Amino acid sequence: MTVDSDPYHDIRPYNDAEVPASIERLINDQEFIDAIVNHRFEHSPRWLSSLLSPLVKIFLRFKWRKFKTVAQIQNEVGVFMESLLQRTSQGITVTGLDKLDPSRAYIFISNHRDIAMDPALVNFALHRAGHETALIAFGDNLLKKPSATELLKLNKGFVVNRSAKAPRQLLKALTQLSNFIKDSLTSNQSIWIAQREGRAKDGMDKTDPAILKMFYMAGKQQKLEFSEYMKSLNIVPVAISYENDPCDLAKANELYQRQELGSYNKSEFEDIDSIIQGIIGNKCRITVGFGEVITADFATPEALAAHIDEQIYANYQLYPVNYLAAKEDCADITQACRDRFAAKLAELPESAHPYLIANYANPVKNAR
Template sequence: MSIDNDPYKEIRPYNDDEIPAALDRLINDADFINAIIKYRFSHKSAWFKQLVSPIIKFYLKLKWSKLKSVDDIQFEVKNFMGSTLDKTSNGVTYTGLENLDPNQAYLFISNHRDIAMDPALVNWGLYNAGHRTMRIAIGDNLLKMPCATEMMKLNKSFIVKRSAKGPREMMKTLGQLSAYIKHSLETNNSIWIAQREGRAKDGNDMTEPAILKMFHVEGRRQKIPFSDYVKSLKIVPVSISYENDPLDVAKANELYQMEANGHYQKTEFEDIESIVTGIIGEKGRVHVSFGDVVTDDFETPDLLAQEIDRQIHDLYRLYPINLLAAGHKSDSITDETKATLAAKLRQLPENAQTKLIEMYANPVFKKK
């Protein structure tokens, strides 16, 4: 298929032949270079930052000159993930991968706590178990800067156009997205998508039936019943559990502001800052559990959502801080656990503290 006839060109990730040009655009993007300088040299003076900019561009040009394909990029991301998890976690464990066929494409639907780390952790497990990495669904609300779009499309991300307006445009967008997901699976490319639009900031992991309905838009076009079409997608629920959420205080504050004031005003680059904090922040222990392929008949999106929720809640790994927040008594709850939770609460106004407690307690209640 030529690029001119590609119906998915505007939403799909880059192909091998598009990688060098995309990297070149990224290196020459002032916002991208400035972002690196901001996070690596924030304490340095303005003249130093101006001086270091061409050096960073030269370094990246040299470092990335050997990257010619999607697999090359994935190898670089794998190395970055390894070193990042060594620094920011107390170990990542996996269960359920042994039940999946490395030669089969799956539609992975996971709970959603962190913008970048959720799909990255699923990919990390797949890569190390000999599976191909997935294509990742990402909302266009996170792609306000051209360099963000470049980075995501380089890393096998495809765009979900949440900003579509009007019934006709929305139906066209949903049709394109639904068809692209099916096309990816049929060409042996697994997909990751969150169970809901936006993160579960309150720790309440629930699947939105609207997302499952979107999957079937292509099925309806092909006149395939919902239950049959869903089985063809090879859906695998995935449950991701973080012992420590690096953004927990920020999320609790946002939830409190929403409740108290009826709205919460994001700063211009808050989503980007959340991505960075999620990547470099301390996570404690992390567990990723892959569920069973959905093979039963589910006649409606609501019934399918219940099954995905059941698996995600059952597979969620609880940590001592979850049990403490939920008011449980357990030998695993140490003085250190109590001190950790108390330190988090001290960073919030008293009225907002219950939001943070609920965030860690909700997975316990859902598991019951």
């Protein structure tokens, strides 16, 4: 298929035929190689890092030469995730997935706490259970580095155009995205998408009805009723719970500056930094709770969004730190838990404490 005949060329993930060239571009991306060297050998002198760079390229070319298909990369990502979670968590619990049919395609709408780990955990749970992994929606704000684009599109990522502002440009982008999602489902390919744009930095998991309106654009073209079309999408709400959020201090500081100081200056590559911190940071226990396929009739996006929220709240795993932050009784709150939370608060200005507390306390309030 040529670029001209592929209506989704600019937003879709890479296919099997595009994998080798993408890997070659990554290996030849000096900035990407330097990032690996600087992370892996961060305490080495600079002169040694410059010598290591060609060796890393040789190593990657040898290690990645076997990857010819998207499925092979997904298997490798599964191995990486297994190792990563052993190093950065106390384990992952998956609930509700046994109720889903591995032969069907779904739209998984999850709460959004971590840029990279949220979809990675959903796909890891699917992969481990023998389901086909989902295509991953990510904003074009993450495409500032060429290597990020390559890695995301190699890993079944598709682009959500957030930079379109002009009404006609925005309508075109949303229509393309809606049709891409529908065509993916028709091809028996599941989708993961966050319930809102941007992470929930205050612990309030709320579905943005605009996401559902975007889904419906393809249905509207077919002159289908909202409720009828949405039932055809096999929407499954998913709740992702981290006992410890590696980015919690940064989130609290951002909210503090925005709301108390009036502004927050986001650095150019702050999203990339958040991705790295979310991946390598300690997450303690993790739970991924898959909800029920939505089959009821909902006449409006707002009504459907409220139902998605209800399922996410019902499947969200509350940990002792959540009850501690909410000042509610929980027999499992240990002194170690209190000390860890106190140490977090001590790293922030006192005026910023309420924002960190809210990040952990609000899921308890939502569960009522």
